[in-house]
Amino acid sequence: MAVKLLLVLIRNDLGIAFKNKSFFLILFIPLFVFGSLYLSDGIDAGASKLKIGLIQQAAYVPAITQSITASSALIEAVWVRDEKQGVQLLKEHSLDALLTLDDKASDGLVLVVLKEYSLKTLSIVQLFSAMQKTAQGDRTDWITHIQSLHQGGVQRETLPTWILMLVLLVGFVILPAQVAEEKEKKLLLALLQTPIHEMQWLLAKVALGMILIFSGVLLLHLLSRFPPPHLGDYLTFVIAGSFCFSAYGVLLGFLCRTQASARTLGMIFYLPHLLPSALSDVSHQLSAVAPFLPSYWLYGPLQATLLEDGRLVDSLYDWIYLVLLGVLMLWASYALMKRRWLM
Numbered sequence: 001m002a003v004k005l006l007l008v009l010i011r012n013d014l015g016i017a018f019k020n021k022s023f024f025l026i027l028f029i030p031l032f033v034f035g036s037l038y039l040s041d042g043i044d045a046g047a048s049k050l051k052i053g054l055i056q057q058a059a060y061v062p063a064i065t066q067s068i069t070a071s072s073a074l075i076e077a078v079w080v081r082d083e084k085q086g087v088q089l090l091k092e093h094s095l096d097a098l099l100t101l102d103d104k105a106s107d108g109l110v111l112v113v114l115k116e117y118s119l120k121t122l123s124i125v126q127l128f129s130a131m132q133k134t135a136q137g138d139r140t141d142w143i144t145h146i147q148s149l150h151q152g153g154v155q156r157e158t159l160p161t162w163i164l165m166l167v168l169l170v171g172f173v174i175l176p177a178q179v180a181e182e183k184e185k186k187l188l189l190a191l192l193q194t195p196i197h198e199m200q201w202l203l204a205k206v207a208l209g210m211i212l213i214f215s216g217v218l219l220l221h222l223l224s225r226f227p228p229p230h231l232g233d234y235l236t237f238v239i240a241g242s243f244c245f246s247a248y249g250v251l252l253g254f255l256c257r258t259q260a261s262a263r264t265l266g267m268i269f270y271l272p273h274l275l276p277s278a279l280s281d282v283s284h285q286l287s288a289v290a291p292f293l294p295s296y297w298l299y300g301p302l303q304a305t306l307l308e309d310g311r312l313v314d315s316l317y318d319w320i321y322l323v324l325l326g327v328l329m330l331w332a333s334y335a336l337m338k339r340r341w342l343m
Helices: 002-019 022-041 062-070 083-091 119-136 153-184 187-192 198-224 231-254 259-278 284-292 296-307 312-338
Strands: 050-055 075-080 097-101 109-113 143-148
Touching: 050 062, 050 083, 050 119, 062 075, 062 119, 075 083, 083 097, 083 109, 097 119, 109 119, 119 143, 153 187, 153 198, 153 231, 153 259, 153 296, 187 198, 198 231, 198 312, 231 259, 231 296, 231 312, 259 284, 259 296, 284 296, 296 312
Parallel strands: 050 075, 050 097, 109 143
Antiparallel strands: 097 109
16 A cells, blocks of 8 residues: 555656656756767767968978878868958857967967867867877977967856856746746736736846846956956947846746746756857857857857957847847737736
8 A cells, every 4th residue: 555655656746747847857958968969079070170270471380281281180271361360260260270470489389269278279289289299209399389369367268158157047047937936826917906017017027137147247247356348338238138038038937837847948948048159169060050049149249248359339230139039028928928828
């Protein structure tokens, strides 16, 4: 009898797990991680080649160019007119690195990369070190200096990723659960019996998300002791991003009946929006997938503003996209609220 009751309880708990979608979350996470790793590492050798920029007028040591040509399975040489064009291609992620001559060292090279502290930079340095030893033995390494376009060390380089995590956490985890809680406990229906208008309630929820995001972003900057280089442009993008993903989170909350299902749905949206955008710098295939996600249109401008001295005018399309998407999400939430969806 005790075993039968235990089995009944287990079946009941499994039924609840299916109903609130927790079981599907457990299945989704391994599938998504596997898919991300597949896209990141890949099995296509051509997609994993390192694209190294070489300046046409630079007098490289013949052993260097010969080694790069001999390693065509691992390296794709891209010739550029000058250093300015190479840096621009590097910022556009069309190159993995740029090789320029080191004026302070004979036959030395300067490796220009986006991030000095990254696995890709480490792999490039190790590859060139191996090629140098194969071609010339134990002489001085070809790469004598690494120049990073993203200045400020690891804390500053990772700041856009932390900000994106914070924005998505509020938008996909906190807000959906709060909206679903008010629906589940019938608090929202009670509020709608008062003079409060639907749009007022929606704007209050979006404002809550924006306040939470701004508080977290402010604390991140205070702890990192890094003020944004262009404060006005930076705040404009944070406002657009916080509005967009707060409205996104409210809509997800309306799609769920209970808090548990809202948290599950939020996590299902959270991971796909976070990982491809944050890892787009280290994977060519993920960089092709990431632009299809709204999070990428926030992460890219944040990275350009904080690390590459970017301005609002350079990413105006991204800002417009975030604002329009936020308005669309807010309108969809309003339509569901007027229909008393799952209330």
